Every structure is written in C-alpha cells, then in structure tokens.
Amino acid sequence: MNQTINPVLHNALPDWLDQLAIQQHSQHTIAAYHRDLVAFLSYCEQQNLQPQQLQISDLRQYMGYCIEQKQWSNQSVQRALSAIRQFMQWLQQHGTQVDANFKDFNIKRQPRPLPGMLSPETLNQLLDQAAPQSENDQWLWARDKAMLELLYSSGLRLNELVNLKLSDIDWSQHLVRVKGKGNKTRIIPFGGKAEQALRHWLSLRIVKTLDHDFIFISRSGQKISDRQVQNRIKQQAKRAGLSADLHPHLLRHCFASHLLSNSGELRTVQEMLGHSNLTTTQVYTHLDFDHLAKIYDQAHPRAKK
Structure with missing residues (x-):
C-alpha cells in the first residue's frame, strides 16, 4: 500500500502528534498512533476518499479491511480507532470541517483478560530478600527495591515511575504526585515500607552530582x-x-487487587489507579472469588443454612 499522506492533512498530523507529546503521552503511544494514522490516510488516498468527508460507513469498511486483510488483532484495531477518532476531533477543534461525527463510533471489544496475580506472600519473598554482598550490587538493590516498593505500594505505571522527581514526594503526608495518561495529575499515598526503601535509596543516590532531580x-x-x-x-x-x-x-495489578480485596472501596482504587472509567477498575472485582464468597456468607441474610 502507498504510504503517502494525503496532502490536505500533511501538516495537521505532525501538529497533532506534537500536541500528544505536550500532553505527555508516551513515545510508544505516539509512535503507534503515527503508524495508525499514516496507514489510515494512505488507505483513504488509495480509495480516493477525502478524510474530511468520510462517513461512518467508510470507517467501518476500513476497520473491516484491517481485520480481514491485514489480520490485525482486536487490540490493534481498537488502538487505531482511538487514534482516528482523536485526530478527527482535533481537526474539528482547529477549524477543519469534518462531515461525520466519529466520537460515538465503537467496535465491540473482546472480553478483557483477567490480569495475572501474585499473592502477598510471594511479593514479600521478593521485597524482603536479603541484600547482595558486593557494594555495587547493594547500590543496585537499594534502587531496585525502592522502585519495587513504590510500584506495589502506590500502583504506579512504568512511565510514571521513571519520570518521578524529588519534588513529587510529600514526606510529611506520605504522598506522591504523578502525571498519568492525558497529562492528568493525581496524588497517591505510599506506605511505610516504601518510605524506608526510598529514603535508603536517596541516601545513596546523592553521591552523584546531577543536573536533574529524577x-x-x-x-x-x-x-x-x-x-x-x-x-x-x-x-x-x-x-x-x-x-x-x-x-x-x-x-x-497486585496493588489494585490486594487493596480492593481488603477494602472493598472500588471508587478509591479507581482514583488511585487514575482510571477515567469505573469499568476498567471493575476487572479487579473478579480476581478474588474466595474473598467475595466470604463477604457474601457474612453479609447476606439468606446465605446461612
């Protein structure tokens, strides 16, 4: 397929991608969206379609082409659809007339697989293991343990962890500030074990003269x-x-499941994870059937024999 971008939108696409970068979308997401839009606009050119004049039926036909001809997975199709919808919405906001409203166009998602899970005992085995013997390995373990404790203590995403700065830690309140998807800021507590690991790591980190505070x-x-x-x-x-x-x-996943299992506070877990949709968080309610059965037996008036 010819990968030449429609000249009408030649400047619009990089401008939109720059906007995503400003909103702190990950480089992986931006690169994937770029590939998706180049493929879509090239398809439009091959089919003699003007992207601004597309109808829902044209988009449905393109999605079918991706599934049947390109053998895309459901996940790839959903990502491409998200990229196209966001790009078209951005075009409208910046003065380009788009005939169809793609905002409400959806493709039925396949059932979300339940995430894998580790028990608290297994995580204790990981986090409480003895420090290595060599000084070099001890430095690495101090850093790695702080990362592990914070990931499990506060449910951070990988990108949120690597971009964490000293100024994001509120030691007096035991809170960490992160910027998540869509440049949204949220405040999350961290526990005593995470604080100990962080303080120990920072006591070793300061031996370096740095020009940043990551x-x-x-x-x-x-x-x-x-x-x-x-x-x-x-x-x-x-x-x-x-x-x-x-x-x-x-x-x-372990952070969310263990917290929800012991609290039952779905909305609180949603807030800590930074999920905009509660249904995304609800996947964790399916992970601990023993706990759910126990709550049912204790709470429902007709549960006991």
Whole structure:
C-alpha cells in the first residue's frame, strides 16, 4: 500500500502528534498512533476518499479491511480507532470541517483478560530478600527495591515511575504526585515500607552530582529508562527465586487487587489507579472469588443454612 499522506492533512498530523507529546503521552503511544494514522490516510488516498468527508460507513469498511486483510488483532484495531477518532476531533477543534461525527463510533471489544496475580506472600519473598554482598550490587538493590516498593505500594505505571522527581514526594503526608495518561495529575499515598526503601535509596543516590532531580537513575547518572526498569525487575525476581514473569504492570495489578480485596472501596482504587472509567477498575472485582464468597456468607441474610 502507498504510504503517502494525503496532502490536505500533511501538516495537521505532525501538529497533532506534537500536541500528544505536550500532553505527555508516551513515545510508544505516539509512535503507534503515527503508524495508525499514516496507514489510515494512505488507505483513504488509495480509495480516493477525502478524510474530511468520510462517513461512518467508510470507517467501518476500513476497520473491516484491517481485520480481514491485514489480520490485525482486536487490540490493534481498537488502538487505531482511538487514534482516528482523536485526530478527527482535533481537526474539528482547529477549524477543519469534518462531515461525520466519529466520537460515538465503537467496535465491540473482546472480553478483557483477567490480569495475572501474585499473592502477598510471594511479593514479600521478593521485597524482603536479603541484600547482595558486593557494594555495587547493594547500590543496585537499594534502587531496585525502592522502585519495587513504590510500584506495589502506590500502583504506579512504568512511565510514571521513571519520570518521578524529588519534588513529587510529600514526606510529611506520605504522598506522591504523578502525571498519568492525558497529562492528568493525581496524588497517591505510599506506605511505610516504601518510605524506608526510598529514603535508603536517596541516601545513596546523592553521591552523584546531577543536573536533574529524577529519583531513579542509572549508574551514569541519567534518568533510568523503561527498559532498564523492566530488566532490573526481572533480575530481582530471578534472584528471589520467583518463577513468575514479573513486570511493572503486574505489580500495579497486585496493588489494585490486594487493596480492593481488603477494602472493598472500588471508587478509591479507581482514583488511585487514575482510571477515567469505573469499568476498567471493575476487572479487579473478579480476581478474588474466595474473598467475595466470604463477604457474601457474612453479609447476606439468606446465605446461612
């Protein structure tokens, strides 16, 4: 397929992508949206369609083409649809007439898979493991433990963790401020174990003269990368003898599930996770059937024999 972007929108696409960067969308998301829009606009050009004059039926036909001809997964189709809807809305807001309203156009999602889960005991095995013997490994463990404790204590996303700065920590209130998706700021508590790990790490971090205040750094003094965090977490899981495929988002899942299981406060968990839609948070209500059964037996007047 020809990948030449429709000349009418040649300048609009990079401007929109710049706006996403200002809103602090991840580089991975911006790159994916760019590919999705280039493919879509090229399809429009091949079909002699003017993107500004598209109808819902044209978009439905394109989605069908992606599924049947390009063998896209449901996740890829949903992401492309999100990119197209947001781009068209941005065009309208910036004076370009768009005939159809794509805002309410949806494709039925496949059932969301339940996230994997680790027990509190397994996480204790990870977080309470002894420090290594060598001084170099102790430095790395202090940093990695602080990252692990904060991911599990506050349910941070990976991007939120790596961009965390010293000024984002309120030690007196035990709160951390993060900027999540859509540049939305939220305030989340962190626990005593996370505070201990953070203070210990920062006592070692200050030996470096830095020109920034990012909390988590590499040996070179640069802000740690997403990939480095992912690799270090897997390394620490291996050192603790865990067989699970540990990654930052799994710790976020554990935070949400364990907090919800012990509190039942769905709205509170939604706020801490930064979910705009409660249905996204509700997936965690399906993870602890034993707990739900126990609550039912205790609370429902007809539960007891």
